[in-house]
């Protein structure tokens with residue numbers, strides 16, 4: 257077994273343990289390997305090892321990588337997990353199978369136009385429930401105590417759900433970084449509770465997906481209901497400092 261395959265197996269074991277601990281079926285949790293900064297050859301090794309889902313942050317970086325792996329495109333899903341600029345919506349709708357980082361109604365409208373020529377584009381709404389200035393996402397810090405903020409968000413969600421070429425599947429969040437993974441728990445819990453509120457308010461849509469948890473905190477995220485974990489370093493190793 258090569259190193260990538262061994263890393264994937266180890267992460268899968270940790271996912272299974274976290275699921276058991278949470279009393280959840282392991283099959284509910286999908287592992288997305290985050291390949292930003294890593295070359296297509298490493299992605300190919302991960303595909304060999306049976307990984308089917310890959311996350312990239314940037315359209316420009318993903319485009320040549322996805323092209324280099326075109327002969328293995330069948331059975332592989334590419335996830336856009338980083339902030340998307342509206343002027344790249346068309347390219348993103350061509351390249352990706354799902355967008356985790358839908359963070360404004362204007363971006364949703366651009367993606368809806370861009371997805372007109374393809375099957376409905378699966379999207380997750382990225383929510384910022386921790387209020388960190390550096391995080392993208394719908395600004396929802398403290399939504400539990402801010403009914404006006406929540407109402408305004410519901411208004412945007414209503415408009416978003418009316419877009420014919422997008423298919424909303426749930427929420428994505430990034431927890432504040434910190435040395436203690438437990439510190440991420442309140443943000444994950446808040447995102448899950450917000451998802452539950454959305455499911456109550458908009459039962460016509462699918463809210464089952466919760467994309468949350470990375471190398472340092474995915475076990476905590478699984479405990480709070482994550483269905484997609486985005487894991488980079490634990491599979492592919494350290495990245496260059498710029499990332």
Ligand SMILES: *Cc1c(COP(=O)(O)O)cnc(C)c1O
Nearest residue numbers: 290337470471472486487488489
């Ligand atoms: C880079 C990145 C990840 C993966 O982070 P690791 O700590 O390497 O597991 C997950 N989600 C997003 C949005 C990222 O940008």
